[in-house]
Amino acid sequence: QVQLVESGGGLVQAGGSLRLSCAASGRTDRAYAMGWFRQAPGKEREFVSAISWSGGSIFYADSVKGRFTISRDNAKNTGFLQMSSLKPEDTAVYYCAAQHTKMLVRTTKFDYWGQGTQVTVSS
DSSP states (O other), X not given: OEEEEEEOOXXXXXXXXXXXXXXXXXXXXXXXXXXXXXXXXXSOOEEEEEEOSSSOXXXXXXXXXXXXXXXXXXXXXXEEEEEOSOOGGGOEEEEEEEEOOSOOOTTOXXXXXXXXXXXXXXX
């Protein structure tokens, strides 16, 4: 199993930036993809971005493409989501996810989840 802890959420004005981090522990000796999802109040959880173990495959939701950048540091077992040009509609709880796989596709199912970190963007 992989345990995940997110950090870096907070309150930011529209147009601002935040960097989320996701620290992984447990079975990090096996290759794993990392993803970010979000859930706004009253809405279903939605995919934001994902990155393969090697970093060679990356996916973004259309709503964040060009504004968010996903990355990872395997030596530190940490993933990142750099969020720029934030909009009020980006307000949500952001969840980090992981899945043991070397192959990442857009529809990869993630089995491991963090507790989430709140991101609030004020207008």
